[in-house]
Amino acid sequence: MVSLAPGILLIADPFLKDPNFARTVVLLCEHQDKGSFGFVINKLFDQTLDELVPEVLVPNIPVFFGGPVQMDTIHFVHQQPELIDGGFEIIPGIYWGGRFENVVSLLNEGRLDLSRIKFFIGYSGWSSGQLVNEFNEKSWILSESDTALIFDEKEQNIWQQSLKNLGNNFAIMANFPIDPSLN
Template identity: 35%
Template sequence: MELRAESGIVLAAAPELLDPNFVRSVVLICKHVDEGAYGLVVNKRSAYTVDQLLPDHPVLGGLRFPVHFGGPVSRDKMQILHRVPELARPGTELVKGLWLGADLDAAADYLAGQGLDGMGDVRFLVGYSGWAEDQLDQELAGGSWLPAATQLDWLFGGSEHHTWRQVVRRVEREVGGCDETPFDPPPDVSWN
C-alpha cells in the first residue's frame, strides 16, 4: 500500500532523519495542496502548560495541562487538536473522529470536567510544521518520512518515543520493510 502526503495521514520521521526539529517525530498532515503542506508534530511535549500560556483565562489559567510542540513555525500560535464532537465547532474534521480547531471556552469547560483524563481527547499545540511547494513530496521520495494511515490512539496516547515506534513498525509491516530499524534514539538528543 502506497500512501502519499495528503491531508489526514501521519508521517513518521525515518530513523535516519536527524533534523533537530523532527528526530523521532510523528507529524499529522493537516493540509496538503499544490502550494505546500502544513502539519502538526503530535508526539512531542513542549516545556509549557496551558496555564502558563493562557494565565488570564478563567478556566485554563488554572489548569496545568500539557502543551505539545506542533513544529518550528509560528511558535506563538496555539491550536487545538481533539476527538470530542461537541467541541468541533468551529473546526475541521481531518479524518473521521478527529478535528482541528475548537471553541476555546468549550474546550476549557470540557477539560475542567475531565482534568488530566482529557489528555486522551484534547491536545493543545504551539507552532506547526510547514513545507513549500513540492518540498514534502521530495522529502518523501528521498525516504525522510514514512507515511501511514492515521490511528487516533497514536495522536493521543503513548510516550513520544513509543508513538513514533508504533507508526514505524506499522509502516514496516505494510510495506514489508526490514526489522533492523534502530529504535534507540541517537546518542545526543539534548538539542531536540
C-alpha cells in the same frame, strides 16, 4: 499505497538530521499544491497549557511542540466535535481546531475528556512542493492515521510504535541508533 493527504502520519526517517523533526511523527492536517501543514505529535513542550494561557485554570495539561512555525500560536486536535464548535474534520473522527474560547471554558468546567484532545505550540509547515520533495528524498515514511497513537500520553513511544505498526521491515528501524557511527 499510502500517499500524502490530510490525516496521514509522517514518520521521520531514522537518520533524518533536522533537529525539529528527528525521530518525530507528524499528523498531516492539510496537503495542497500551495503547501502543507501538520503537528508533531510526539515532542512534549516544556510548558503546560495553563502556563501558556493564563485563562486556563486546569493545571498540567500537556502541550506538544507542533513544529517550528509560529511558535506564538496554540493549536489543537480533538475527537469531541459535539462539544467544540468550528473544528475541521481531518479524517473521520479527528478534528483540527475550533473556537478556542469555547475550549477554555469547557476545560475550566471539566467538561472535556483530556484523553481526546491534544494541544500544540506552533506547527509544521511546508511550502508548495517542499513536502513532496522531502518525501521523494526519503526523509519521511507514510502511515495511515492511528487514533491511539495520535492521542497517546506516552509521547516517547510514538515514533517507535509507528514504525512497528508498519510491519517487520520497518520495525527493525525502530531500534536503529540515532547516530550509527557511535554504534
